Amino acid sequence: MTAGRRKLSGGALHSRKVAPYVFVSPFIITFLMFQMYPIISSFIMSFQEIVPGDTKFIGVQNYSKLVQDQHFYTAVWNSMRYTFWTLLILLPVPLVLAVFLNSTKMVAKNFFRSTLFIPALTSIVVGGAIFRLIFGELENAPMNVLLSLFGYEPVKWTSGAGTGMFLMVALASWRWMGVNIIYFLSGLQSIPNELYEAADMDGANAFTKFFNITIPLLKPVTVYVLTISIFGGFHMFTESYVFWGTKSPSDIGLTIVGYLYQQSFEFFDMGYGSAIGVAFLVLVLAINLLQLFVSGQFRKEA
Known part of the structure; x- marks a missing residue:
């Protein structure tokens, strides 16, 4: 019996060196199959001309x-x-709303939290269809009717560069506002309340506490939200x-x-589409590394 227990305890799954790798292996396998392999394949395809039934290497012609x-x-x-516009809205506005929702003086907090988060559960396609109805180009579209009440002419929202950008940013802000509020709320709830009580004893007002306690201690959450928002902004497709x-x-x-998508699946130029994907990866990676460096994430703590 003792020998059997020793044999069982000596198995690979019970080894302190092997067991951690067994538990993380599903993530590693998934990452290699569905993330690393496509990236490597796209990089190789970016040097190829790919047409139905034929693939050949063409060097850097796709990049040229x-x-x-x-x-x-x-x-x-x-x-x-x-x-830029989504960052300008989806960083400061959710932060301020999260501060209000985290306040002990706020009434109906659960109601407002649920209301602000519901859009994140809605399909972006459904949200886009609703926005198209609201911001329609006809005179009887809801937004044009509202503008006519103030004496303005109907607007063709999807025909102008400025109004088109407004629609995409508005749809993204409506969809992701609640998600960023949740991130900031989690960070606010981790700040010790004693710091605010000490500031109250020193006579600090709400603005002083916000800029000298809340914002500095929310830096890790802010950097995280900034990072995913930059990636989310550049990889936007559905809103358009x-x-x-x-x-x-x-x-x-x-x-x-x-x-x-257009080059790869409408024009069937997978090689050129892969080159666009590689350029996209390099661009987003460079911007995020730059903002992480500027925010001090690469500096060693003293």
Whole structure:
């Protein structure tokens, strides 16, 4: 009996060195199959010309074409503008709302938390369809009716560059506001209440506590939200697709991922689409590494 227990305890699953790798192996296998393998395959495909029934290496021709492609630069510019405006809204506004929802003086907190989070549970396609109805181009569209009450002419929302960007940013803000509020709420609830009580004893007002206690201690959460928001902004596709599909007037809704989809699955140029994907990966990685460096995430603690 004792020998059997010793034999069992000596198994691989009971080894302190082996057991951790067994438990993390599902994640490692999933990461290698569904993330690392596609990235490597895309990198290889970016040096190929891929047509139905034939694949051949063409060197850096896809990248040479990409450098001269004005549509790609338009897609990058649109994605950068979209990311900028979403960051401008989806960082400070959820933070302020989270502070209010975390306050002990706030009434009906659970109701407002649920209300603000419900859009995150709604399909972006459904949300986009609703937005298209509200911001329709006809005179009897709800938003145009509202504008007419103030003496303004009807607006063709999906035809202009400015109004088109407004629609995409508004849809993203409506969808992701509640998610970022949850992130900031979790960070606020981890701040010791004693710090605020000590500040009250020193005569600090609400603004002083917010800028000298709340914001500094929320830095890790803020950096995380900023990082995922940058990636989310650049990889946006559905918000544009629900308004224009893959072809918008004067490319006002063209994004990097939308252009990748267009080249790969409409024009069947998988090699060029892979080159766009690799450029997209490098661009987002560079921007996020830069913001992590600027925010001090790479500095060693003293």
